[in-house]
Amino acid sequence: MASIVKSFAISGVEGYLVDVEIKEIYGQPMISIVGLGDTAVKEARERVEAAINDCNYTFPEKKIVINLAPSDLKKSGSHFDLAMALGLLIETGQINSAKFEEFAYVGELSLNARLRSSVGILPMAIAAKKAGLQNVIVPLENVQEASLVKGIHVYGFDSLREVIEFLENRRDYVPERHDIHVEFTDALYKPDFKDVQGQDILIENVVIAAAGGHNLLMIGSPGCGKSMIAQRIPTILPRMTDEESLEVTKIYSVAGGLRKNGGLIVDRPFRAPHHNASTNSLIGGGNDATPGEISLAHNGILFLDEIAEFSKRTLESLRQPMEDQKVTISRVKHSNTYPSSFMLVAAMNPCPCGYYGNEKCKCSDYEVLKYRQKISGPIMDRMDIQKYVQQVDFMDLSNYALGKTSKELRERVKFSREIQNKRFEDIVGVNCNAQMNNALIKEFCHIEAEGQRLLQLAYERFKYSARTFHKYLKVARTFADMEGSAKIRKRDIASALMSRDLEKDRAHMAVI
Amino acid sequence: MEYWIWLKQIPRCGPILQKRLLDHFGSPNLIYDACKEELMSVHGIGEALAESILSERSLNKAYATLEIMEKKKIQLLTYMDPLYPSMAKEYAEAPILLYYRGSIQENMEGVAIVGSRRCSHYGKQIAIGAAEYLAHHHISVISGMAKGIDGYAHTSCLKNGGYTIAFLGNGVDVCYPSEHIELMEAIIENGAVISEYPPQTKSRPSFFPKRNALISSWSKKILVVEAAEKSGALITAQLAKEQGREVLVPPHDIYSSTGEGTNRLLEEGAKIYLHPSQLLFRREPFSQKPVNKKPTLRKPAKTKEGAVILSLFEEKIIAYIRQTPKTVDEIGYALQIDQANLIECISIMELEGKVKSAAGRYVLA
Numbered sequence: 001m002a003s004i005v006k007s008f009a010i011s012g013v014e015g016y017l018v019d020v021e022i023k024e025i026y027g028q029p030m031i032s033i034v035g036l037g038d039t040a041v042k043e044a045r046e047r048v049e050a051a052i053n054d055c056n057y058t059f060p061e062k063k064i065v066i067n068l069a070p071s072d073l074k075k076s077g078s079h080f081d082l083a084m085a086l087g088l089l090i091e092t093g094q095i096n097s098a099k100f101e102e103f104a105y106v107g108e109l110s111l112n113a114r115l116r117s118s119v120g121i122l123p124m125a126i127a128a129k130k131a132g133l134q135n136v137i138v139p140l141e142n143v144q145e146a147s148l149v150k151g152i153h154v155y156g157f158d159s160l161r162e163v164i165e166f167l168e169n170r171r172d173y174v175p176e177r178h179d180i181h182v183e184f185t186d187a188l189y190k191p192d193f194k195d196v197q198g199q200d201i202l203i204e205n206v207v208i209a210a211a212g213g214h215n216l217l218m219i220g221s222p223g224c225g226k227s228m229i230a231q232r233i234p235t236i237l238p239r240m241t242d243e244e245s246l247e248v249t250k251i252y253s254v255a256g257g258l259r260k261n262g263g264l265i266v267d268r269p270f271r272a273p274h275h276n277a278s279t280n281s282l283i284g285g286g287n288d289a290t291p292g293e294i295s296l297a298h299n300g301i302l303f304l305d306e307i308a309e310f311s312k313r314t315l316e317s318l319r320q321p322m323e324d325q326k327v328t329i330s331r332v333k334h335s336n337t338y339p340s341s342f343m344l345v346a347a348m349n350p351c352p353c354g355y356y357g358n359e360k361c362k363c364s365d366y367e368v369l370k371y372r373q374k375i376s377g378p379i380m381d382r383m384d385i386q387k388y389v390q391q392v393d394f395m396d397l398s399n400y401a402l403g404k405t406s407k408e409l410r411e412r413v414k415f416s417r418e419i420q421n422k423r424f425e426d427i428v429g430v431n432c433n434a435q436m437n438n439a440l441i442k443e444f445c446h447i448e449a450e451g452q453r454l455l456q457l458a459y460e461r462f463k464y465s466a467r468t469f470h471k472y473l474k475v476a477r478t479f480a481d482m483e484g485s486a487k488i489r490k491r492d493i494a495s496a497l498m499s500r501d502l503e504k505d506r507a508h509m510a511v512i
Numbered sequence: 513m514e515y516w517i518w519l520k521q522i523p524r525c526g527p528i529l530q531k532r533l534l535d536h537f538g539s540p541n542l543i544y545d546a547c548k549e550e551l552m553s554v555h556g557i558g559e560a561l562a563e564s565i566l567s568e569r570s571l572n573k574a575y576a577t578l579e580i581m582e583k584k585k586i587q588l589l590t591y592m593d594p595l596y597p598s599m600a601k602e603y604a605e606a607p608i609l610l611y612y613r614g615s616i617q618e619n620m621e622g623v624a625i626v627g628s629r630r631c632s633h634y635g636k637q638i639a640i641g642a643a644e645y646l647a648h649h650h651i652s653v654i655s656g657m658a659k660g661i662d663g664y665a666h667t668s669c670l671k672n673g674g675y676t677i678a679f680l681g682n683g684v685d686v687c688y689p690s691e692h693i694e695l696m697e698a699i700i701e702n703g704a705v706i707s708e709y710p711p712q713t714k715s716r717p718s719f720f721p722k723r724n725a726l727i728s729s730w731s732k733k734i735l736v737v738e739a740a741e742k743s744g745a746l747i748t749a750q751l752a753k754e755q756g757r758e759v760l761v762p763p764h765d766i767y768s769s770t771g772e773g774t775n776r777l778l779e780e781g782a783k784i785y786l787h788p789s790q791l792l793f794r795r796e797p798f799s800q801k802p803v804n805k806k807p808t809l810r811k812p813a814k815t816k817e818g819a820v821i822l823s824l825f826e827e828k829i830i831a832y833i834r835q836t837p838k839t840v841d842e843i844g845y846a847l848q849i850d851q852a853n854l855i856e857c858i859s860i861m862e863l864e865g866k867v868k869s870a871a872g873r874y875v876l877a
Contacts, residue, residue, distance in 0.1 A: 357871025362630035370691035388872025390839045457863045494859035512698045
């Protein structure tokens with residue numbers, strides 16, 4: 001009878017249980033691994049043989065078949081090594097353990113039989129819990145990550161020898177103490193909004209963007225502080241819920257971002273890919289359809305600096321994931337779906353030379369317009385808030401009051417997020433004001449009479465389209481939420497109407 | 513028509529010789545059919561040139577050009593055409609054939625507005641103001657569709673319902689600079705783009721002086737808005753002087769490099785440009801209206817209590833931003849108005865058209 005050892009495989013960000021079946025058959029000495037494994041799986045034979053020899057056991061001189069069931073799903077990774085080695089030793093009767101069936105095994109073997117860390121441990125641990133498995137053996141370096149899943153016992157070992165001794169009851173398991181609970185503190189963040197001076201109006205808009213989940217575009221000349229502000233946005237977002245943290249950690253686990261001693265990710269991700277990034281690196285892709293920047297920015301911030309320099313195709317590819325909050329990557333071998341709910345923060349120069357509005361800018365209006373048209377209408381449309389970042393006179397800095405701290409701002413964001421959470425409690429797929437559709441806008445955006453009058457005025461003056469109007473209403477809704485107002489007041493409308501600088505520029509340009 | 517195209521493209525035979533040939537033979541097809549001796553009887557045509565004209569005798573190129581022209585709706589303006597302005601013919605090197613898209617008016621009378629591609633805000637204002645004035649007085653604006661001053665002149669003219677002509681240094685089916693594609697289409701709609709170069713010709717630095725000569729020869733007056741030390745606009749001004757056109761030049765800051773060339777023109781005796789009425793052909797008495805309309809202050813309306821406070825702010829803000837554009841932050845710090853009130857106030861002022869924003873800064877509207 002074949003020996004069966006339990007392990008896991010990953011598909012997308014989800015893990016599933018795999019039975020590693022090992023059978024010794026009379027025949028030419030060889031080892032054959034079946035079950036749609038990739039090269040890393042097939043190469044396990046060499047590692048396993050070396051590791052078994054290193055532990056002074058004999059590698060069987062018969063025909064060996066290893067099957068990874070379910071056999072019709074593609075599998076990848078080197079983490080099957082441990083299960084294969086143990087299975088071989090059990091199948092050939094070299095070790096005797098009454099309890100080996102109670103465990104699932106994950107880990108890559110080195111040639112001298114040490115256990116190396118693997119990627120995707122968190123989803124595997126979750127899969128173990130789902131499958132009703134109580135005990136999981138993982139490499140020592142992955143214990144923290146696996147321990148994030150409550151309700152299972154995680155055993156971490158450093159080598160194959162230790163695992164065997166443990167299974168044969170020759171060694172007791174002494175868990176290493178890990179402080180897995182990481183406190184969310186300000187000390188974790190070096191950057192703070194109090195460093196930003198003389199940009200109060202902009203910061204107010206950044207806070208609104210963070211509070212309502214609105215995408216933000218900052219326009220400014222080189223060196224005016226766009227990137228500085230963007231880096232500080234994660235510091236004012238409310239901390240992630242446990243569920244959100246787990247989602248993010250899963251993605252990073254699969255993407256290999258947690259390799260050593262990785263625990264739960266509690267900080268909201270901040271991803272800033274360079275404008276040279278390929279479409280696949282942004283969206284996800286590669287041979288194994290691995291997550292891209294937009295998934296790594298899940299529940300956090302995707303910052304596209306110099307957005308006008310990104311290739312048009314790459315930018316366009318963001319549209320669908322932004323709408324669906326998830327992205328499906330299809331490749332020949334794999335098709336994976338990853339979550340991608342992020343806040344897009346972008347920065348760009350106002351014109352080719354970068355100094356539009358300044359004396360030294362000599363760009364013609366046509367050039368300015370052409371430069372801005374590099375960002376297509378649909379993408380621009382998704383940027384609810386578009387603000388200029390003004391150059392602050394360095395000599396004047398002392399005149400300005402010190403900025404508000406991130407902590408203060410975060411409290412305000414939190415306050416308005418709580419109102420929104422309540423509002424959208426029963427609505428699937430909507431968590432913040434920015435995600436409201438037209439029907440929801442109608443339902444939740446009640447405007448006071450004076451505000452209505454103001455909107456009318458704006459309509460007559462700027463001839464806004466209905467679509468633009470809805471944008472303003474959503475932003476106005478967030479302004480009202482910041483102060484806990486149930487209705488949208490006149491001042492909220494007035495403030496919202498000031499949140500899209502770029503749109504107004506064209507009116508003053510001498511262009512056809 | 514194919515004979516005209518053929519005549520225009522003969523190498524080493526410039527517009528002056530071409531016109532002599534036309535005078536002698538009467539029409540291009542007769543030139544095409546002429547024998548060597550007949551050609552040599554024209555003054556200035558020697559044996560070598562006559563032989564080269566004979567060796568060029570093929571209409572294939574011309575037919576190919578005609579085919580492209582039909583596809584792209586390109587028309588021809590020959591020297592004999594009544595639409596060819598007599599004023600333009602005064603120029604000895606006026607080309608015998610022009611390609612154009614759009615429509616050419618009869619008895620065209622226009623004013624050229626030219627200037628540097630990298631222009632200052634001041635230059636931009638002058639170009640826009642002058643073109644607007646000309647459009648309102650039904651005078652065509654002529655320029656070169658280049659970046660900067662040229663582009664603004666065409667744009668302002670078209671926006672005010674005027675007729676405008678652009679002379680190109682490339683084929684009329686090529687758009688250079690590429691960002692002017694919409695402008696080019698609008699010019700074709702309400703004017704014409706004209707070039708002496710056949711369709712599909714790409715622009716070359718050596719083509720532009722010839723283009724500039726066309727601009728000046730078609731215009732009665734020339735406004736050189738802004739030109740640095742070395743600038744194509746200066747070439748146009750030079751040619752215009754040679755052609756006896758009136759050259760007008762606005763004064764520039766003597767410390768700025770953008771106006772060096774134009775200030776030099778003034779020094780050399782060009783007419784100083786102070787008001788667009790100088791561009792009219794029949795001088796009207798100097799307008800009493802100043803060039804810049806200074807914004808008039810409106811009395812704040814005192815209706816409700818809240819409105820009174822707002823208008824108090826308004827007065828302060830208007831006084832503060834009168835001179836230079838300011839950011840909202842700057843206004844807030846200078847006037848010590850708290851942020852929420854300030855945003856509300858400025859937003860409403862903008863809606864009421866009292867202030868406007870550009871590049872995130874606010875100025876009086």
